[in-house]
Structures are given as structure tokens and as C-alpha cells.
Amino acid sequence: MTRVAWPPKGSLQRRLALALTGGVMALWLLATVAAGLLLRREIDEVFDSALQEVVQRVLPLAYAEILGREADALPDLQQVASVGAHREYITYIVRDATGRRLLESHDADPAQFPPNPAHGFSDGPSSRLYTEVAVSGTIVVTAAERPGHRQKAVRDAVGMLAWPLLLLLPLGIAGTWVLVAVTLRPVTAFRCEIEARGSGHLAPVSGAHLPSEIAPVAEAVNALMTRLRRALDAERSFTANSAHELRTPVAAALAQTQRLRAELPEGAARARTVEIETALKRLARLSEKLLQLARAEGAGPLGETPQNLVPALRLVLHDLSAEGTVEVALPPTGRFVSTLDMDAFAILARNLIENALKHGDGSRPVRVALTDEGHFSVISPGPVLGPEILAGMTQRFVRGAATADGAGLGLSIVQAITQGVGGEIAFVSPASGQEDGLEVRVQLPAAKLTAG
Structure with a gap:
């Protein structure tokens, strides 16, 4: 099967501008060549007619002049005097049958006239000639066009x-570029709308003002996003419903297990209830993480109004204070106003700090920092992690070589919230300013900072 060779990637605007301008210039050149050929033929006809007209006007004058001489007078050469200084483009010579010159124009060059020209038009060494013979061959009048x-x-x-091509070429490129840019403006807006779509924003793109060739693409994109939104909604709904439905029976089973453990005497049966209790607690944490993940991927993490996120961070730190030591660096004003929803930020901060406390070196504190620009970072002490481990940190249910208890969803939740606000999450190991450790950086959306 023959493969179609597509043109290389590039700006459609630039390619259209160059193609249109090049096409116009090529057509202009072809038209100029055609006009030149037509003009050459017309000029040949006009100039030949002028040569013939000069000869026909000179012939009767020369005939009258020569016959008016006395019969015994010698036919000396006569030169027509010039009326004012000018350059003749058509010169003529009148000769007798022997080739003797009888009359000529003031600017005639005998070297341009052959000795025995044929009647009618002919081409000399460097000029175009026209000759007429009269009075039984006794008078020969030849007119010549100035060479070149x-x-x-x-x-x-x-x-x-x-010549206008030199001026039209840059003007044509600039004008075509502007025209194509204006024409493609709806397509550019359409592209920007598609780029703005993500897992948290799958609204239909606007196909208004799109050219008829691009409108079907907009319809296909909207149909694709509709199917994708349904699939994501079904997945999130299943995750949220499953986690929610698990919470009540797990909590009831955990309560009964704890009561049974209190009633049983020391022995194998009580040790078994402890194992059951541990498994139920792990299941409860997993269901909680699944609910957080469903919320992070479902409802938008942006709030309706800007809020100060520092109190939410303080509350998270207070809840986790019993699990380890945390050093905190807050903005000097004690406030960070953001459009991020406070609950979403609390989930994000809790998962990052909780992960750092669980998987870091417990002999050293975890460092948490929030700046006025919205740079939120959590540094956990520990060994340096390789690039292959850092690349898979946000995969679901992946816990790497960690031995601490966990569901492997914390960083996936953080990534979902970060992507929902258009930010990025970065993992750096070793941490900034340290020889080891892991640093997680998140850029939060900042709103206008207010005093107070």
C-alpha cells in the first residue's frame, strides 16, 4: 500500500501565509512573462509600422528633390538639417541604383545600412531595416531603427x-499573515479550549464561529469528552459508593472486635481478635482514602471565594502532632489566601505530612513550609531515592520499599488535587539544602493577599 507523505509539522498560519504569498508571486511572474511576450509582439508591429511610415513619407520628398535638380547637376549627397538637437531613433538613407547616397537624415550611420538591401523588412547586423525601391529601381529608400x-x-x-514584486513580496507576506491570523482566530480559540480540558473539567468546547471544515472536529471532540466524562463519573461513583458503603459495616465490625477483645481472657483467641482489629483498621483507612480520592477527582478543588489556608494547615498539624515531630515555616503575615478549597487543601496537606511521618526517619523532624507565593513543600528525612522510584511515586497502591502501614493512595490523592487546580507536583531527592531525604513540592493557586 502506498504511504502518503505528509508535510512536516509546523505553524499552519506560517505555511498558509508562505503558500498564498508564493502562489500570488508565481502567478504575477507568469502574468509578467505572458505580458512581456504579448508586449514584444505589439512593439514589433508598432516599430515595424513606424519604419514603413518613415520610408513612405521620405520617398515622395526624395523623388521631388532629386527630379527638381538640373539635369547636368551632379547628384551630391544632401543631409537633412536637424531642427534642434535631438537623437533620432529611426534614420534613413536615399540611394540611387548604383548605391550612391543621395539623401540621408542628420543622424544616419552608413555602417548600419547594407549596400544592397532587399525590398521590405530585413534584419541588419544590429538593427531592423525597411526598404522600398521606386522609379524603376533608380531610387532606393532604406530606414533603420537605432540598435537596441x-x-x-x-x-x-x-x-x-x-518591479512591484520587490515591494509586494514583504507586503504580501505580512498582509497574508495577518489575514490568516484573523481567519484562524476561532481555530486558535478552539485549540485553547481543548488544552484547558482535563480530568476535572470535561465540559463541551464551543464550536461557535468555527469554519465548516473544523466544526465536525469540535462535534467529535465533544462526543469523545461526553463518553469520557460518563466513564470517569461511573468510576468515581463506584469508588465513592463502595467506600461509603464499607464505612458503616467496617466500623460496626471494628467496634464488635474491640468489645470482644476486652471480654476475652489472655490467650490465642484474644491475640486473634487483635489481628482482626488491625485488619479492620487498615480497611477503614483504605475506605477513607478511596473517599478522598473520589472527591479529589470528582468535585472541583477550587472554592467559590478565596480563603486563608493557614488555619487548615495548623489543624492538620495538630491532629498529626502525636505521630512525630514537625517543623513548620509559615508566611511572615501568618496568612496565605488561595482559591483552593480549604477541605481540599487539608486533604492534600494531611496526606503529604502523614506520608512523611510514616515513611521518613523518625529520629529527625519532618519539615513543612508554606510561602506567600503558594510554594508548599514537605521534606521527610531518609535515604536518597533513585529516579525510577521518584517516577512511580504517584501510582495507585504502589508503596515501593516502604515497610510502614499504608494504602499507597496518599500521593495519588495529592496529585489529583494538584492537577485539578492546574498545578504540578514535583519530587526531589535529596531534598533542597540536604544530603538526603525526599522533598515534595506543590504550587498552590494564590489569590490577592490581604492584610490583617
Whole structure:
């Protein structure tokens, strides 16, 4: 099967501008060449007619002049005096049958006239000639065109047609570029709308003002996003419903297990209830993480109004204070106002700090920092992690080489919230300013900072 060779990738605007301008210039050149050929033929006809007209006007004058001489007078050469200084483009010579010159124009060059020209038009060494013979061959009148005059006229005319190309080429490129840019503005807006779509924003894109060739693409994109939104909604709904439905029976089973453990005496049966209690607690944490993940991927993490996120961070730190030591660096004003929803930020901060406390070196504190610009970072002490481990940190249910208890969903939840606000999450190991450790950086959306 023959493969179609597609053109290389590039700006459609630039390609259209260059193609249209090049096409117009090529057509202009072809039109100039065609006009030049037509003009050459017309100029040949006009100049030949002028040569013939000069000979036909000179012939009767020369005939009258020669016959008016006395019969015994010698036929001396007579030169027509010039009326004012000027350059003749057509010169003529009147000769007798023997080739003796009888009359000529003041600017005639005998070297341009052959000795025995044929009747009618002919081409001399460097000029165009026209000859007529009268009075039984006794008078021969020849007119010659100045060498190069006809060619110069054609070159000047064609040059006047081709010269504007030098001006039209940059103007044509600039004008076509602007025209194509204005024409493609709806397509550019359409592209920006598609780029703005993500897992948290799958609203239909607007196909208004799109050209008829692009409108079906908008319809296909909207149909694709509709199917994708349904699939994601079904997945999130299943995750949220499953986690929610698990919470009540797990909590009831955990309560009964704890009561049974209190009633049983020391022994194998009580040790078994402890194992059951541990498994139920792990299941409860997993269901809680699944609910957080469903919320992070479902409802938008942006709030309706900007809020100060520092109190939410303080509350998270207070809840986790019993699990380890945390060093905190807050903005100097004690406030960070953001459009991020406070609950979403609390989930994000809790998962990052909880992960750092669980998987870090417990002998050293975890460092948490929030700046006025919205840079939120959590540094957990521990060994340096390789690039292959860092690349898979946000995969679901992946816990790497960690031995601490966990569901492997914390960083997936953080990533979902970060992507929902258009930010990025970065993992750096070793941490900034340290020889080891892991640093997680998140850029939060900042609103206008208010005093107080």
C-alpha cells in the first residue's frame, strides 16, 4: 500500500501565509512573462509600422528633390538639417541604383545600412531595416531603427511590471499573515479550549464561529469528552459508593472486635481478635482514602471565594502532632489566601505530612513550609531515592520499599488535587539544602493577599 507523505509539522498560519504569498508571486511572474511576450509582439508591429511610415513619407520628398535638380547637376549627397538637437531613433538613407547616397537624415550611420538591401523588412547586423525601391529601381529608400531601441523598450515595460514584486513580496507576506491570523482566530480559540480540558473539567468546547471544515472536529471532540466524562463519573461513583458503603459495616465490625477483645481472657483467641482489629483498621483507612480520592477527582478543588489556608494547615498539624515531630515555616503575615478549597487543601496537606511521618526517619523532624507565593513543600528525612522510584511515586497502591502501614493512595490523592487546580507536583531527592531525604513540592493557586 502506498504511504502518503505528509508535510512536516509546523505553524499552519506560517505555511498558509508562505503558500498564498508564493502562489500570488508565481502567478504575477507568469502574468509578467505572458505580458512581456504579448508586449514584444505589439512593439514589433508598432516599430515595424513606424519604419514603413518613415520610408513612405521620405520617398515622395526624395523623388521631388532629386527630379527638381538640373539635369547636368551632379547628384551630391544632401543631409537633412536637424531642427534642434535631438537623437533620432529611426534614420534613413536615399540611394540611387548604383548605391550612391543621395539623401540621408542628420543622424544616419552608413555602417548600419547594407549596400544592397532587399525590398521590405530585413534584419541588419544590429538593427531592423525597411526598404522600398521606386522609379524603376533608380531610387532606393532604406530606414533603420537605432540598435537596441526595441529591446530596451521591451525590457523597460517588463521591468515596470516586475518591479512591484520587490515591494509586494514583504507586503504580501505580512498582509497574508495577518489575514490568516484573523481567519484562524476561532481555530486558535478552539485549540485553547481543548488544552484547558482535563480530568476535572470535561465540559463541551464551543464550536461557535468555527469554519465548516473544523466544526465536525469540535462535534467529535465533544462526543469523545461526553463518553469520557460518563466513564470517569461511573468510576468515581463506584469508588465513592463502595467506600461509603464499607464505612458503616467496617466500623460496626471494628467496634464488635474491640468489645470482644476486652471480654476475652489472655490467650490465642484474644491475640486473634487483635489481628482482626488491625485488619479492620487498615480497611477503614483504605475506605477513607478511596473517599478522598473520589472527591479529589470528582468535585472541583477550587472554592467559590478565596480563603486563608493557614488555619487548615495548623489543624492538620495538630491532629498529626502525636505521630512525630514537625517543623513548620509559615508566611511572615501568618496568612496565605488561595482559591483552593480549604477541605481540599487539608486533604492534600494531611496526606503529604502523614506520608512523611510514616515513611521518613523518625529520629529527625519532618519539615513543612508554606510561602506567600503558594510554594508548599514537605521534606521527610531518609535515604536518597533513585529516579525510577521518584517516577512511580504517584501510582495507585504502589508503596515501593516502604515497610510502614499504608494504602499507597496518599500521593495519588495529592496529585489529583494538584492537577485539578492546574498545578504540578514535583519530587526531589535529596531534598533542597540536604544530603538526603525526599522533598515534595506543590504550587498552590494564590489569590490577592490581604492584610490583617
